[in-house]
Amino acid sequence: MEVIRNVQLIRILRWMRKLFLIGLLFSFILAVSSTFGILYLRSQPMPPSIIEQTSTIYAENGDVIDTLFSGENRTIVPLERISPGLVQATVAIEDRKFYDHMGFDFKRLAKAILVDIQHMAKVQGASTISQQLARNLYLTLDKTWERKIKEAILTIQLELNYSKDKIIEMYLNQIYYGHAAYGAEAAAKTYFGKHAADLTLAESAMLAGIPKGPAFYSPYLNMENAKNRQKIVLNAMVQQQMISREEADLAMQEEIKLAGLVPSEEKVIAPYYRDYITYLVKEKYQLPEEQLVNGGLKIYTTLDPVMQKKAEEVVAKYLPKDRPLQAALVAVDPATGAIKAMVGGRDYEESQYNRVFAKRQPGSSFKAFLYFAALENGYTPLTEIKSEPTIFNYGRNKEQLYIPKNFGDQYPYDFINLREAIAKSDNIFAVKTNMLLGPEKLVETAGRLGIETPLKPLPSLALGTIPVSPMEMAVGFSTIANLGERVEPLAILKIEDQQGNVLVEEKPVRTKVAEKAPAFLLTHLLQSVFEDNVGTAHRVSSFLHRPVAGKTGTTDYDSWLVGFTPQLSVAVWTGFDEGRKMDSFDDARIAAPLWAEFMETALAGQPPALFPIPDGVHGVYINPDNMRLATEYCPVQQLVYFADGTEPVEYCQEHVPAGETIDPEKKDAADQEPEKNPSILRRMFQWW
Structure with a gap:
């Protein structure tokens, strides 16, 4: 019996050794295959993912003119531009072991399975932040084994290819927060009207709780639910020692101030200008529509939001409420070509047709x-x-x-x-x-x-019978203001993609098309249009407190005033869309006061500027009754500028006292001619 037991024991030991060797071999094979599998997955590129991102159009001062998106309002920002409180709150409520696991929280998974078995239903989720990101970036939400296997593989790849900080950054830029807001930046602006970097702890905790159920936890839809969820998030942060109990209590007591859900149309500073920008992006720069509305472009423009607001206010003020009279206004900086303001009609909601580019008869302008x-x-x-x-x-x-x-x-x-x-x-x-x-x-x-x-x-x-657009007129007059140097109209300064790569960058394009002398002479002559009781725009001279030059134009159907200062060239048109005559005399007079009030209010923060006198031009005083050089005895003297060598040479003799004569040879020219380059104060005094 003893021999038999020894034999059996030997056999058992042999089997155990074989099993151990087999297990060891299996473990080795598993380790090797896992290593090669990990190395393989690490070497494989992540599948392409398309994250829709909101494109943003900026005014010259950085104000947002509008945001463009077809379905997902998203602005991607780096982790350092997201409040640390939001990062901690998200980890606390979504995946507390995020910084410890390699993509899977097996303890949490086991617990979720037990809870589901107890309730005989899918009650508790166990997906980590990495799993959620893999699913949202690359996969559908189908509940199939194939999708789950792919999700596991992609989760491993994410963990192998990216740091934890990068994964949480991608997650916070991708997740949906409700009300068409995707990502932390869009959510912060949608709910609180601020950047994600500026969120308080209370706001961060409330925001972190929304993705669980945007329709249920949105503070816009149910503040009580949102506050309850906020409390859960703050308690989770306390349990994980991210914040103290005192900090959590203070956050719960903080008043939540919502930005308010504003209709998208009301967020647009300049809707006609916005449409012009999108037209240029697609037609001039040939960027595809998909990239424009979902590519996260940053479009920097020349619009001056203060001038734009003044333009819209003045148009609304002067257009009669009882008649469908329309208007167009465009303002251009003569020196740079920058389009500073644009109003294409009286009401964008009623008509999106931009009359700044509509062609109408300019008349005498x-x-x-x-x-x-x-x-x-x-x-x-x-x-x-x-x-x-x-x-x-x-x-x-x-x-x-x-x-x-x-x-x-x-x-x-x-x-x-x-x-x-x-x-x-x-x-x-x-x-x-x-x-x-x-x-x-x-x-x-x-x-x-x-x-x-x-x-x-x-x-x-000569009388403006061929239709042209207000934009053309503004550019043409800016060439005069710019002393013969034409500058192409400029609306977009730069376009960047979502990675910050510069796709388009524009600078002023200047071309000398005429000499300075005739441009200045015409400028001086166009100032007479605003003179009291003389010019066709004299009735608006009381509006103006700075040197201006311009020309009115009136037809049966159109009313214009186009003019400029050294800082701004502005074209204003008023009329009816449907070819209806302006049978009211008052309708035909609206363009001038509209132009004048805009010019004054738009430049209210800038001192009056004189038109620069170029070389080759000088001014003399003449007697306007006989167009001869005025003497000190002439009761009326008028300053007129001429190109060198074209001025009158004879003096007025009508008012010279008996017995005295004017000898041109001995007459000191300085007594008759204004200073070649008078001081600013003296020139301003002469202008007044």
Whole structure:
């Protein structure tokens, strides 16, 4: 018996040794395969994931004009720009062992299985933050074994490829917080109107509790539920020694101030301008629609939000409430081409049609380009033409007739000079000038200064009969203000993708298209439009407390005022959309006060600026009654600027006392001519 027992014991020991060796071999194989599996998974790139991110359009001062997204409002920010309180609160309530496990919390998983068995239903979740991130980034929510296996593999890959801080950063940028807010930054702005970095402990705890059930725990929908959930989160943070009990109690007592759910249309500072920006992104820069609305672009623009607000207020103030009169306003910085303000209509909700780019007849405001051409081709401010009813023959064989009229059929029946023609907007003077120069000259000059619409060399072109847009007019007048240097309109300064790579960067594009002298001479002449009891815009002179230059334009259907200061070129149009005549005289007068009030309020924070006098130009005082050089005895003297060598040479003799004569050879020119470069104070005094 003893022998038999020994034999059995030996057999058992042999089997045990075999099992041990087999187990050892199996463990070795498992370790090797696990190692190779981990190395393999580590070497494999993560599958591509598309995280929709909100694109943002910024004004020049950093204010948000609008955010663009098709379904997910998301702005990705690095972990250092997320409140540490939100990071801790999220870990405390979602995955307290997050920094200790390798993607799976097996103890939590076992506990969840027991709870589910007890209730015979899926009651408690056990997914870690890493598992949730893998699922949300790469997988659907299908409850299949295939999906769960893929989730486990992707979770391991996440843990192998990224640090814990990177995983929590990705998670906080990806998770849904309700009300179309994805990620911590969008959620912080949606609920509290602040950046994620600025959240308090109380706000962080409330925000961390929302993803469990956005429809149930949103403070907008049920503040009581949100506060209860906040308490649970704070208690979890205390249990894990992230905060003290005192800190938790203070956070519970803190008043939660919600930002308020504002309709998306009301968040837009400048809806017409916003639409123009999106048009440029897609059409000029050829970025796809998907990237625009979901690619997390940062679009930096030239819009001045203060000027924009003034523009919208002034348009709303002057347009009558009882008639569907429309308006367009665009303001451009002459020096840089930056578009500072844009209003495309009276009400964006009613009509999204941007009238800044609509083409309408500019009327007499187009004469500015005609007289620029005239000053380039021998005209001076004192050039005279007789204004009286005139029939113009044109065409190849002069077979066509054109019979323009002055406003109200009023004619001086006498010679008037260029300055008077501009101030009073004399049509006969304009058409005669156009025919003397040749209409082709006006076409060429207008195109050179900024009018891109194809023009026809007709006699009537001098009176603005071919439709152009307010944007073209603002650019053309800014070329005059800029002393002959044309600057292309600029709306977008830079576009960055969500990684901060610069996709587009713009600088002002300047082109010298004319000499400075005629540009300044025209500028000085255009100031007469606002002179008391003389110019066509004299009724708004009381609005203006700074030097301005401009030109009015009125047709049966359109009313314009286009003008500038050294800092700003502004075009204003008013009229009806449907081709309806402005049968009310008051409707035709709205553009001027609208323009004037905007110009003053838009530049309220800037001191009045004088138009710079270039080389090749100097001013003299003349007697406006006979257009000769004024003497000290002339009761009325008028300052007029001329290109060097084109000024009058004869002195007025009418007011010289008997027995005295004016000898040009001995006359000190300094007594007659203004200083070449007078001081700012003196020039301001002369202007006033």
